Amino acid sequence: MQTLAESHLVLGPEHVTIPPELVTIPTDNPNVILRQLIPDDAEVVFRTINSQKYDSAMMRFGDHVTREQSNVEATRDRIANAEGNEGNRRLILGIWDEGEFAGEVLLKPHKYNKGVDVIEYWVDKNHRGKGLAGLAAASASSYSLYERGSERVFAAINPKNKASERVVQRLGYFVLPPPQKDWYGVNKDTLVNSQRLQ
Ligand SMILES: CC(C)(COP(=O)(O)OP(=O)(O)OC[C@H]1O[C@@H](n2cnc3c(N)ncnc32)[C@H](O)[C@@H]1OP(=O)(O)O)[C@@H](O)C(=O)NCCC(=O)NCCS
Numbered sequence: 001m002q003t004l005a006e007s008h009l010v011l012g013p014e015h016v017t018i019p020p021e022l023v024t025i026p027t028d029n030p031n032v033i034l035r036q037l038i039p040d041d042a043e044v045v046f047r048t049i050n051s052q053k054y055d056s057a058m059m060r061f062g063d064h065v066t067r068e069q070s071n072v073e074a075t076r077d078r079i080a081n082a083e084g085n086e087g088n089r090r091l092i093l094g095i096w097d098e099g100e101f102a103g104e105v106l107l108k109p110h111k112y113n114k115g116v117d118v119i120e121y122w123v124d125k126n127h128r129g130k131g132l133a134g135l136a137a138a139s140a141s142s143y144s145l146y147e148r149g150s151e152r153v154f155a156a157i158n159p160k161n162k163a164s165e166r167v168v169q170r171l172g173y174f175v176l177p178p179p180q181k182d183w184y185g186v187n188k189d190t191l192v193n194s195q196r197l198q
Contacts, residue, residue: 017105023091024036034140046075049170057126062122091108093105106120108120117150118156137155137167158182
């Protein structure tokens with residue numbers, strides 16, 4: 001039986017009641033976990049996204065995230081309409097660092113390529129530079145390939161986004177051939193060993 005402190009560490013703020021069927025994925029760091037967002041998370045998620053509005057990395061490479069979240073209700077709707085809602089398979093996972101919300105990693109089916117999940121992520125500016133994106137992308141990629149049943153995971157990376165490029169390269173993602181431009185991909189054979197769930 002977990003203590004309250006332990007469940008807080010694993011799942012996020014104490015005031016949030018977490019339904020048991022939610023997707024939770026461990027990472028290689030026991031203090032960092034991925035946990036599917038629920039509407040009750042909307043306030044902390046919105047507050048964090050709103051605080052990235054003028055962050056240069058977010059403005060250059062993640063402005064669609066801040067643009068879409070104009071108020072807490074928009075964030076609540078985005079979460080409520082994700083995975084689990086009428087067959088929607090857009091899974092939004094919060095990155096929880098010692099129980100604190102620190103960013104998101106998303107998996108969604110590729111529009112045209114069957115068997116492919118697309119991964120996206122962003123990390124709160126105050127939590128960057130300590131490997132969170134790497135941990136999150138590793139665990140989410142592994143979850144997609146080994147649990148969610150995808151054959152490959154693709155990531156669209158702006159070539160100027162060196163931090164993000166580094167994240168996927170370290171995990172064994174490789175540059176996809178034309179006509180895919182600025183896309184990386186990974187499968188079970190290339191995902192680096194330590195990141196596999198099996
Ligand atoms: C990209 C982003 C997710 C990285 O988050 P993070 O938690 O700081 O990333 P990590 O610490 O896991 O790894 C970053 C890696 O890039 C490296 N890096 C950072 N800036 C770099 C740069 N300018 N050039 C080369 N490498 C760089 C780091 O050294 C680290 O590599 P290492 O693990 O080998 O030391 C974060 O900067 C972010 O949210 N940016 C805005 C949104 C975004 O770009 N999302 C991705 C869209 S594809």
